Amino acid sequence: MKKPRLAVWKFSSCDGCQLSLLDCEDELLDVAGAVEIAYFLEASSATGKGPYDLTLVEGSITTPHDAERIHQIRRDSKFLVTIGACATTGGIQALRNFASVGDFVSAVYAHPDFISTLRTSTAIADHVHVDFELQGCPINKAQLLEVVGALLAGRRPNVPAYSVCVECKRAGVPCVMVSKGVACLGPVTHAGCGALCPLYARGCFGCFGPKEQPNTGSLAAHWVALGADETQLLRAFRGINANAPAFRKEATFHE
């Protein structure tokens, strides 16, 4: 039987989510045995043309050229999965989307004409149909293997959309907000990290983006009760996943 063909693409990003695939040290050679790695520029200089059975896309759309390029990749791909916060929500570079007019005017360049960039950083799904979105900055590599395995086996990936709170309870970590009064985005943030920050005595800062149907307003009120001010709330929701609709909307209430 012909092996399924895998492609990995990079847009505007830090390379960390692609690296997560190479960081699957125990599984990498098995993955490489199960699929044909047809296009993965960070790892191989051999490049194969489409069509691809599974395409992983890292990074957000920030240039006119990339806004075109993603359409060809979509046409060449049977399944298209976004990996990470940049591809799924626009990433930290989407903070440009909220820059004020004053920032534009004061922008200083040696040669602005050399640079080609869009005003916004947007998610892949704002441009083409996406079959599955894997959240996280960076993604969890076990979840990546689950998604790749599931799609190749023709089943739905098992990636729960509940909050970090559930992971805290499962790990037996006392709630940092209740026990220490530490502001935490855990109640509105998508699970996947394994409650990492609370395990390290720190409040979640939302790097996995919003959970399904987050009640951000209620959490914001709770933060205020803990002593947070509007600036702190604005910075919290306008962070790594600033352009995710739920966080984007909540942030506007604290501008």
Next chain:
Amino acid sequence: MSETKTIRTDYLARVEGEGGMVVRMRDGEVTEVKLRIYEPPRFFEAFLRGRLFTEAPDITARICGICPVAYQMAACLAMESLCGVEVDGQLRTLRRLLYCGEWIESHTLHVYMLHAPDFLGVASAVELAQTSPELVERALRLKKIGNEVMRVVGGREVHPINVRVGGWYKTPSKTQLEALVPDLEWALEQSKETVRLVATLDFPKLEMDPELVALDAGGEYPIDHGERLISSRGLDIPIAEFYDHVVEEHVEHSNALHARLRERGSYLVGPCARYALHRELLSPQARAAADEVGLEPLVRNPFRSIVVRAVELVHACEEALRLIAAYEEPAAPAIEVTPRAGWGHGASEAPRGVLYHRYRLDDAGTILDAKIVPPTSQNQKSIEEDLFAFVSTHASLPDEELRLRCEQAIRNYDPCISCATHFLTLDVERT
């Protein structure tokens, strides 16, 4: 009629980020060399403005998924120096240990998975696994051990969450670190094997003589910090004077600023520079490994940088073991840092070379201005000079061979293009 020729790679493989290269020749003479960097800029320096000083480590980590610790350290050091705090003792031991983990991971990735395929004539480590599975298995385990150090100390390998201005959120126990020792001892032996292996590779001929620049960390091999910047030609400045001596230039073919030393020109940062300037500070086994394979104190052939990287891999493993042996869990995970208005400077040695951060804060700790100079933007000119020299002396090679060797010459620098293009303030093309 003159004969012109262009050697071109549009999409460089096995580098971090997006770049390409163009070499133009006329009648066998090189007329133009360009390392093209079209990775889209992400404007970190622009959106750091208005953020709180404590957010800088988590935000700047996102510049690079391969060397996030380098960014976190430089950001912390800059904020701490500005606020008059020094993180020392066991808290610093942990920082250096975390950084050793990043060096082990990053150097292994580059030596085995990005660079070695060039020397061995394969497209990737996966292809290499078909003929030399034992090499790839060794590489993956070495890499995993580096990642494990980062996971235990920093919480995770890509974008660690445990680093903060002033220290840590939670310090590991001595037992947790001691559990890493057997793996690190294995890694130390295998990194020495790595030195022996890469020393036997076939190195294309090239002799370069760039000014070598590295941090000076006062008596130890520079990794996690350095107060001064020194060079092979007498530069010796406090890092606060970085911009008095380094100029950044915006050129059309690159979305990363080209750095050069004022009135001196291009310079080189990274393993070869650190090794040349601080060889005597390497750990005993790293120095012995270099001696065993006869590695010259001054490596002038950029293709031999892979050997230096392997020697540094030995150093990182041995240093990690030393740090773990000396570790006692501190009473508090962090020192309190109270913000104040002013300018702060911080620098560390990313696996690819010197990384410099400068911030200005107001008295509430809000970032008013940020400047970040990553290693790859400093090395761009050296890379282009290497390409020029290499093609000039190897013009008779068949085109395809020449193109492959040029790509290999770029990979000598382990370029991190995602890092290099973080810069610039915001500009807008309205659509």
